Amino acid sequence: MPFIQVNLGAGRTTDQKDALIRAVSAAAADALAVPEASVRVWIVEVPVTEVLVGGQTLAEKQAAQGQGASR
Numbered sequence: 001m002p003f004i005q006v007n008l009g010a011g012r013t014t015d016q017k018d019a020l021i022r023a024v025s026a027a028a029a030d031a032l033a034v035p036e037a038s039v040r041v042w043i044v045e046v047p048v049t050e051v052l053v054g055g056q057t058l059a060e061k062q063a064a065q066g067q068g069a070s071r
Contacts, residue, residue, distance in 0.1 A: 001034075001038045001039070001040065002028050002032060002034065002038070002039050002040065003040045004024055004025075004028055004039070004040065004041045004042075005041075005042055005043075005044060006020065006021070006024065006041065006042070006043045006044070007043075007044050007046055008020075008043055008044070008045055008046065009045075009046055009047075009048045009051055009058045010045040010046060010047050010048055011048060012045075017043055020043070021041045021042070021043060024041045025039045025041045028041070048062060
């Protein structure tokens with residue numbers, strides 16, 4: 001029974017998160033040749049102020065790109 005945790009910067013919509021976990025579940029079932037009913041997938045949302053990439057938080061990167069802190 002595969003257990004898959006997705007760590008994701010906060011700010012995605014419910015529809016985006018739903019599409020992601022469904023796609024991951026289907027891909028895992030296919031790749032591992034197991035029933036999709038046996039696959040467990042969940043998302044852990046991390047605040048964008050608590051993830052550092054290349055010396056900047058995701059919030060800083062998003063602000064610099066004009067996206068605000070919502071993604």
